[in-house]
Amino acid sequence: MAMDEVDYEVFGNEMQYVEVELDPGEAAVGEAGAMMYMQDGIEMDTVFGDGSAQQGGFFGKLMGAGKRLITGESLFTTVFHNESNGKRRVAFAAPYPGKIIPLDLGDLGGTLICQKDSFLCAAKGVSLGIAFQRKIGVGLFGGEGFVMQKLDGDGLAFIHAGGTLKEVALAPGQTLRVDTGCVVAFQPSVDFDIQFAGKIKTALFGGEGLFFAVLRGPGKVWLQSLPLSRMADRIVRASPAAGGRGREEGSMLGGLALGGLLGGSDE
Amino acid sequence: MVSRPEFSARHFGPGSSDGGTPVVLVWRDQWLVVRRGVEVIHTLRAVEVEPAARGFNNAQLALQWTIDDDRHMVVLDSAAAAAFREVSPPALQHRLQPVAAVQRRTERRFRWGIALLAVLALLPVAALGLVLAFADPLAGWVVDRIPPSVEARIGESVLAQTRAQGKLITAGPAHEALQTIGRRLAGPEESLQFFVADRPEVNAFAAPGGIVVVNGGLLSLADSAEEVAGVLAHEIAHVELRHGLRQMVKSAGIRVLLSLAAGDYGQLAGWGAQLSELKFSRDAEREADSRGLSRLVGAEIDPSGLGRFFAKLESVEGAGGALPAVLSTHPATEERKAALEAALVQLPPVAVRPLGIEWPAVRAALESPRP
Numbered sequence: 001m002a003m004d005e006v007d008y009e010v011f012g013n014e015m016q017y018v019e020v021e022l023d024p025g026e027a028a029v030g031e032a033g034a035m036m037y038m039q040d041g042i043e044m045d046t047v048f049g050d051g052s053a054q055q056g057g058f059f060g061k062l063m064g065a066g067k068r069l070i071t072g073e074s075l076f077t078t079v080f081h082n083e084s085n086g087k088r089r090v091a092f093a094a095p096y097p098g099k100i101i102p103l104d105l106g107d108l109g110g111t112l113i114c115q116k117d118s119f120l121c122a123a124k125g126v127s128l129g130i131a132f133q134r135k136i137g138v139g140l141f142g143g144e145g146f147v148m149q150k151l152d153g154d155g156l157a158f159i160h161a162g163g164t165l166k167e168v169a170l171a172p173g174q175t176l177r178v179d180t181g182c183v184v185a186f187q188p189s190v191d192f193d194i195q196f197a198g199k200i201k202t203a204l205f206g207g208e209g210l211f212f213a214v215l216r217g218p219g220k221v222w223l224q225s226l227p228l229s230r231m232a233d234r235i236v237r238a239s240p241a242a243g244g245r246g247r248e249e250g251s252m253l254g255g256l257a258l259g260g261l262l263g264g265s266d267e
Numbered sequence: 268m269v270s271r272p273e274f275s276a277r278h279f280g281p282g283s284s285d286g287g288t289p290v291v292l293v294w295r296d297q298w299l300v301v302r303r304g305v306e307v308i309h310t311l312r313a314v315e316v317e318p319a320a321r322g323f324n325n326a327q328l329a330l331q332w333t334i335d336d337d338r339h340m341v342v343l344d345s346a347a348a349a350a351f352r353e354v355s356p357p358a359l360q361h362r363l364q365p366v367a368a369v370q371r372r373t374e375r376r377f378r379w380g381i382a383l384l385a386v387l388a389l390l391p392v393a394a395l396g397l398v399l400a401f402a403d404p405l406a407g408w409v410v411d412r413i414p415p416s417v418e419a420r421i422g423e424s425v426l427a428q429t430r431a432q433g434k435l436i437t438a439g440p441a442h443e444a445l446q447t448i449g450r451r452l453a454g455p456e457e458s459l460q461f462f463v464a465d466r467p468e469v470n471a472f473a474a475p476g477g478i479v480v481v482n483g484g485l486l487s488l489a490d491s492a493e494e495v496a497g498v499l500a501h502e503i504a505h506v507e508l509r510h511g512l513r514q515m516v517k518s519a520g521i522r523v524l525l526s527l528a529a530g531d532y533g534q535l536a537g538w539g540a541q542l543s544e545l546k547f548s549r550d551a552e553r554e555a556d557s558r559g560l561s562r563l564v565g566a567e568i569d570p571s572g573l574g575r576f577f578a579k580l581e582s583v584e585g586a587g588g589a590l591p592a593v594l595s596t597h598p599a600t601e602e603r604k605a606a607l608e609a610a611l612v613q614l615p616p617v618a619v620r621p622l623g624i625e626w627p628a629v630r631a632a633l634e635s636p637r638p
């Protein structure tokens with residue numbers, strides 16, 4: 001499949017946006033809410049599904065839509081294509097402080113697993129899919145990690161990491177323990193497992209999640225220093241208008257099951 | 268020349284890039300050849316490589332080997348791995364079986380986990396359905412275990428609430444008349460208490476613990492003490508049979524479950540206050556009617572009063588007036604009326620002593636403005 005070659009430039013330091021240059025006829029896909037500006041000649045088109053040509057037939061589209069519904073994504077993807085005769089630019093902005101990571105999926109073996117809020121935009125031809133954490137322990141206790149986003153293709157994709165970005169290359173068998181919320185993306189060759197924080201005292205009074213993500217190489221991993229959920233948690237806790245009490249990230253089922261039972265007491 | 272199948276994989280280890288380097292795997296008899304482009308980088312015997320299920324969701328097949336303490340690994344995605352397994356020599360193939368088993372187990376556990384989650388999510392709903400289906404026997408079971416002291420305290424709190432609304436008439440002809448009827452109907456050992464509430468709605472209710480409250484509106488509508496006695500006998504039967512308590516338990520239980528199902532714990536408070544709005548079941552009404560009738564007969568009071576009073580209520584309703592509250596809490600079905608009439612006809616002739624209350628005086632007292 002012909003991938004669209006995309007030139008790009010990232011602007012800003014802590015609040016970044018990426019400007020993507022499209023040749024005549026070229027296109028990019030993005031979350032509609034992430035678009036910042038686009039030049040004359042760029043046409044925006046909302047397509048059903050993820051804008052890739054991989055979903056054949058009605059049922060393929062239906063399945064794709066179902067998956068997007070499950071993850072809470074919009075059912076439609078926005079395709080930005082250059083209808084003019086010259087190069088044109090469209091920009092996508094990061095939703096909160098952090099870094100934009102340009103990734104060439106071709107260099108990474110064609111597939112990348114990333115956290116579901118982290119996708120910003122990609123060359124048209126990159127397919128956006130859903131990947132459930134099928135290791136049951138990870139699914140139950142992995143906090144935000146239950147539903148992941150899967151990017152397939154060999155073009156450029158831009159994902160967003162909150163706070164400061166850390167890129168780690170894990171050798172075969174090398175492990176790294178990470179807060180579940182801090183994992184932005186990893187190659188599919190990386191094992192993602194979950195480990196109980198160990199000491200019940202830490203789990204109860206440490207203030208962070210009860211579980212670590214254990215990443216085992218080989219492969220590359222991208223970490224963020226500031227997960228959105230952590231920032232949101234602090235803001236909610238600091239805001240009397242919002243009730244002044246928030247939920248911890250990385251808790252069981254993302255706070256679904258226990259939030260109601262344990263989160264009900266006043267502080 | 269026979270072309271050998273080639274499998275694309277990623278190589279990690281010395282000489283490869285951080286994200287792995289694309290390689291091609293080819294079997295040459297017992298030898299596994301790892302090629303990067305056209306360059307052969309490794310040639311391994313089948314027994315040298317260690318297979319394992321690795322990567323995201325255990326979905327990938329990893330083959331590991333060590334050269335001079337350097338660890339090497341090639342990773343195949345699930346589609347390539349399946350084809351690779353087919354053509355592997357027996358020396359490796361039998362060691363690939365456990366890898367497939369790990370992958371199948373991961374998938375199986377995932378499905379069980381999803382099923383379990385679905386069950387957990389549906390549990391409150393299922394419990395609610397069960398309770399709704401078995402609400403009556405369950406409420407009966409609970410009510411049988413509520414001691415009279417608790418019943419009395421519920422009654423007291425209901426009374427206190429009625430009193431707090433400033434609506435009790437505790438002296439005068441209406442109060443006296445009600446006490447007179449009450450004394451005829453129930454002996455002092457039954458410790459029943461009768462109260463007149465200064466409310467215009469035509470209603471009466473019995474709280475647990477033997478507290479019977481009759482609204483002034485009901486007394487005004489009646490034409491004789493016997494009619495009121497019929498209503499009282501019926502209400503006393505509700506107390507005796509603990510119908511109010513049963514309704515409270517039922518509605519409280521359902522509310523608790525509804526709140527739990529909705530995850531809303533704040534709604535649990537304040538459910539007990541609506542006793543006067545509880546609607547009795549058809550069975551409870553029939554039971555209270557027949558028991559009330561026996562009580563009237565036992566007290567030598569003309570038992571036709573209740574029937575007359577209900578006929579009056581219906582005429583009020585038929586005349587375009589609002590449905591009297593007492594009918595909405597004590598539904599007067601055709602079936603119930605028929606049963607009441609049949610029971611009256613079947614009654615043996617009984618001695619009747621008039622209550623001897625000048626009812627117009629009671630009505631006049633209720634209609635005169637009170638301080």
Ligand SMILES: [Zn+2]
Pocket residue numbers: 501505547551552555596597
């Ligand atoms: Zn009744």
